[in-house]
Amino acid sequence: MSLLTALRICLLFGTASLLSIGGGNSVVPEMQLQAVQIYHWLTAAQFADIFAIAQAAPGPSILIVTLIGYQAAGFAGALLATAAMILPAGLLVYAFARSWQHATHAPWRIAFEHGLAPIAVGLVLASGVVVARTADHSWSQYALTAAATFIFCTTKLNPLIVVAAAAAIGWAGFA
Amino acid sequence: MNDAALEPAEAPPVASSLELALTFNRIALASFGGGLSAWSRQVVVEERGWMSDEEFLSAMTICRVLPGANQVNLAVFVGAKLRGASGALAAVLGLIALPIAIVLGLGTLYAAYHSDPSVQAALRGVVAASVALSLSMAYKTGRKTLRSAGPWVLFAVSFFFSAIVRVPLLPMLAVLAPLGLWWAWPKRQAT
Numbered sequence: 001m002s003l004l005t006a007l008r009i010c011l012l013f014g015t016a017s018l019l020s021i022g023g024g025n026s027v028v029p030e031m032q033l034q035a036v037q038i039y040h041w042l043t044a045a046q047f048a049d050i051f052a053i054a055q056a057a058p059g060p061s062i063l064i065v066t067l068i069g070y071q072a073a074g075f076a077g078a079l080l081a082t083a084a085m086i087l088p089a090g091l092l093v094y095a096f097a098r099s100w101q102h103a104t105h106a107p108w109r110i111a112f113e114h115g116l117a118p119i120a121v122g123l124v125l126a127s128g129v130v131v132a133r134t135a136d137h138s139w140s141q142y143a144l145t146a147a148a149t150f151i152f153c154t155t156k157l158n159p160l161i162v163v164a165a166a167a168a169i170g171w172a173g174f175a
Numbered sequence: 176m177n178d179a180a181l182e183p184a185e186a187p188p189v190a191s192s193l194e195l196a197l198t199f200n201r202i203a204l205a206s207f208g209g210g211l212s213a214w215s216r217q218v219v220v221e222e223r224g225w226m227s228d229e230e231f232l233s234a235m236t237i238c239r240v241l242p243g244a245n246q247v248n249l250a251v252f253v254g255a256k257l258r259g260a261s262g263a264l265a266a267v268l269g270l271i272a273l274p275i276a277i278v279l280g281l282g283t284l285y286a287a288y289h290s291d292p293s294v295q296a297a298l299r300g301v302v303a304a305s306v307a308l309s310l311s312m313a314y315k316t317g318r319k320t321l322r323s324a325g326p327w328v329l330f331a332v333s334f335f336f337s338a339i340v341r342v343p344l345l346p347m348l349a350v351l352a353p354l355g356l357w358w359a360w361p362k363r364q365a366t
Contacts, residue, residue: 017243019344021352024244025309029337030344048302049289053281055305059203059274060211062244066275067282078279086267089243090251094263097255100237107361113233115359116240118326119351121317122333128309129338135302144303145310152311163304170300171293 001073001080008039009077013065013084020089021116024062026123029130031068041072048135056163062086141175188225190257196269198223199250203270211246219253226253239316246270325358 012034016027028051035041042050050071054064062085069081103109136142148162169175190198198218205214212235220231238248247267254266288294321327333351336342 015345019348020242020244021240021348023239025312026337027344029341033341033343049285049298050282052298052302052305053285054278055308056301057274057278057281058205059271059278060244060246062247063271063274063278066278070279070282075279078275082271082275086243086247086271089241090247090263090267093238093241093243093248093251094255094260096237096241097234097252097263100233110361111356111359112240113236113359114320114326115329115355115357116352117236117316117320118329119333119348119355120239121313121320122330122335123337123344124309124316125313125330126334126338128306128313129334130341131302131309132306135299135306141299141303144300145306148304148307149310149314152307153314159304159308162307163301166300166304167297168300170303171297173296175296175300175303 001076005073005077006080009069009072009081010084013081014088017085017088021120023120023124024060025127026120028064028127031065032130035068039072041068044134046071048131051131138175144169144175188257190225192258192261192265195254195257195262196265199266199269200273203274215246215249225257329355329358
């Protein structure tokens with residue numbers, strides 16, 4: 001891994017870490033923009049596949065950065081990207097966790113709870129739409145996304161079952 | 176909603192760092208395909224009794240609005256509560272160590288087989304379903320948070336600039352986050 005690549009990985013994911021308000025998925029559009037269109041570490045199609053792998057695999061879906069780092073600079077890149085993504089926000093949360101417990105009725109706590117949540121919802125929806133635009137190419141894929149969304153929203157079914165079913169539907173040639 | 180003061184008067188729960196790491200490892204492995212936050216609550220609140228439901232839910236809210244992956248943040252939060260800095264580190268490592276190996280393994284398999292047409296066809300299905308996970312999460316969280324005009328405006332603006340215009344996140348949040356905090360600051364009878 002070249003020093004420049006290491007620096008870019010630290011900068012991209014360290015920044016993404018601090019900007020990922022509303023969870024890791026909110027910076028997926030930003031990571032896609034930089035990793036695909038600016039640094040060319042991977043193609044848009046590869047990015048969509050990696051997104052799917054990280055979503056379906058156990059653990060936090062933010063481990064998409066592990067795979068992006070792997071594409072950029074192999075195993076070392078994978079570990080560096082993961083650390084860069086987790087450390088800055090983790091330190092912030094740690095400091096926050098300590099002060100939060102002493103501020104049950106403070107105005108800032110109420111403002112944080114109510115003011116940032118709607119922005120986060122917009123970002124999460126945007127991440128779904130952005131990936132759908134690069135990944136879903138056929139009407140049958142859109143239909144599959146719509147059906148799976150409906151199932152996720154209305155039932156308590158383990159998402160893995162739906163993901164596996166979708167894989168089977170795709171494998172059988174219907175997506 | 177918070178009329179009862181929830182001072183943790185009773186003895187705080189104790190856990191070793193190893194226990195924290197193993198517990199979060201179990202949570203991570205249970206979440207194959209998603210549902211990580213549901214599993215976190217199940218284990219942290221019901222099985223371990225490390226937090227009450229109220230405390231867990233407000234911790235979830237913080238972890239959602241603070242930057243960082245929600246579940247990683249939650250591990251930091253729970254670990255910090257039970258065992259300070261070393262607890263936070265143990266919980267995070269427990270949560271991600273094995274999943275990192277799994278995700279890299281899946282990624283390698285993908286590199287070896289991604290040109291196989293049937294693997295590509297199956298992946299098209301998986302991608303379609305994983306997009307659905309994001310969409311349904313937006314729906315579920317939106318149903319709880321978008322209850323008046325203010326939140327709807329914040330939601331619509333952030334979606335529009337992130338998905339349609341594709342503005343980089345930093346300038347967008349620099350404008351939008353202060354607006355959100357200003358709107359939600361309890362000056363009068365907010366909400």
